[in-house]
Amino acid sequence: MTTPSLLILPGDGIGPEVMAEVRKVIDWYGAKRGLAFDVTEDLVGGAAYDAHGVPLTDETMAKAQEVDAVLLGAVGGPQYDTLDFSVKPERGLLRLRKEMDLYANLRPAQCFDALADFSSLKRDVVAGLDIMIVRELTSGIYFGEPRGIIREGNERVGINTQRYTESQIARIARSAFELARKRNNKVCSMEKANVMESGILWRDVVTEIHDAEYPDVALSHMYADAGGMQLCRWPKQFDVIVTDNLFGDLLSDVAAMLTGSLGMLPSASLGAPMENGRPKAMYEPVHGSAPDIAGQGKANPIACILSFAMALRYSFDEGAEADRLEGAIETVLASGLRTADLMGPDGGTPASTTEMGDAVLAALNASL
Ligand code: NAD
Numbered sequence: 001m002t003t004p005s006l007l008i009l010p011g012d013g014i015g016p017e018v019m020a021e022v023r024k025v026i027d028w029y030g031a032k033r034g035l036a037f038d039v040t041e042d043l044v045g046g047a048a049y050d051a052h053g054v055p056l057t058d059e060t061m062a063k064a065q066e067v068d069a070v071l072l073g074a075v076g077g078p079q080y081d082t083l084d085f086s087v088k089p090e091r092g093l094l095r096l097r098k099e100m101d102l103y104a105n106l107r108p109a110q111c112f113d114a115l116a117d118f119s120s121l122k123r124d125v126v127a128g129l130d131i132m133i134v135r136e137l138t139s140g141i142y143f144g145e146p147r148g149i150i151r152e153g154n155e156r157v158g159i160n161t162q163r164y165t166e167s168q169i170a171r172i173a174r175s176a177f178e179l180a181r182k183r184n185n186k187v188c189s190m191e192k193a194n195v196m197e198s199g200i201l202w203r204d205v206v207t208e209i210h211d212a213e214y215p216d217v218a219l220s221h222m223y224a225d226a227g228g229m230q231l232c233r234w235p236k237q238f239d240v241i242v243t244d245n246l247f248g249d250l251l252s253d254v255a256a257m258l259t260g261s262l263g264m265l266p267s268a269s270l271g272a273p274m275e276n277g278r279p280k281a282m283y284e285p286v287h288g289s290a291p292d293i294a295g296q297g298k299a300n301p302i303a304c305i306l307s308f309a310m311a312l313r314y315s316f317d318e319g320a321e322a323d324r325l326e327g328a329i330e331t332v333l334a335s336g337l338r339t340a341d342l343m344g345p346d347g348g349t350p351a352s353t354t355e356m357g358d359a360v361l362a363a364l365n366a367s368l
Helices: 015-032 046-052 058-066 089-099 113-118 166-181 197-213 224-233 245-256 302-314 319-334 353-366
Strands: 005-011 038-041 069-074 104-110 130-136 144-152 155-161 186-191 218-223 240-243 266-273 279-285
Touching (some): 005 015, 005 058, 015 069, 015 302, 015 353, 046 089, 069 089, 069 302, 104 166, 104 245, 104 302, 113 319, 130 166, 130 245, 166 186, 166 197, 166 240, 186 224, 186 245, 197 218, 218 224, 224 240, 279 302, 302 319, 302 353, 319 353
Parallel strands (some): 005 069, 069 279, 130 240, 186 218
Antiparallel strands (some): 104 266, 144 155, 266 279
16 A cells, blocks of 8 residues: 655744644654655745745645645735735635635534633533534535626626536535545535525435435435524534535534634545545645744644544544544643633633644553
């Protein structure tokens, strides 16, 4: 079997700081679990612009297409705000998503017990929560034609078009069912089939794919507005939620905020399966480059470490090792160690980025 390959793109601001902690975790898996990765590191965003005059070189793009998974830190910073739109750091990230055709955006909402009091909801509603929103990312109303603002008589009309083909729905449905098989085998599909034809087609196609290819997965349907309500009322009823681009945009933000700090939120974007059966994949924390704390050792590395845990589970079929890593993080948080973003005003001395990373390694060692 060939060694799985990873392209690491730390990026800007706190990106390199949090990625340094992930590198320690990756090295630990090579040394202690016999799970070696062929790791290449490269530049993206402002760092690539500074070195090459573009936020992503063609060579880096080609590498991203070849590897089993890309791990990205964050891009951006105030020093790049005045650059031409075409070379802004964010264009590097968008190019990766577009050219790899990453149509499935995975946003987990996972609440570590030790942080349950951080949520705006009651502890028993969120403690132990572990759900996954799968949002269709490259079609739907954000891309449909016709679009624009036109004049009709003496007033302006704003137009956007919700448009989904059967194949676009089928591929995101397959992504959700595949994920459910690696989790608790339950998918809830959300749309507005009561008022939208695209919702009727969505429900039909998801059901067809389920019945023909994934009858072992429990499938339910819910109107997206009721889904938002249920996410706040009793989110633990869900495992995987699959939904379109617009509803997914809203529902994934609702679900993410059930769990507390931005420094804790990982994400993945997946595309079509490659020849080796693994999906094209990029894993990254939800947060940005946090210029306000960059270079100060204050960043919480957990979102980025959890993004690697997602890679273990969804790209490398190492679910038990992903559980081990998440368990190590749970142990560290339960011990009371906190980076500054996870502390209240009277919380004491926060841990630094490296202290948090070292504590995760110690907990990994203790798990053996
Ligand atoms: P941000 O996520 O960088 O920061 C928002 C707030 O959260 C800041 O106060 C920051 O200190 C804090 N924060 C974020 N991550 C943290 C962590 N790991 N640990 C502790 N605190 C953390 O969002 P922003 O300030 O709106 O944007 C800053 C830059 O990042 C901008 O250039 C923006 O374009 C870029 N950005 C990039 C991405 C990405 O790379 N995917 C995403 C969002 C924003």
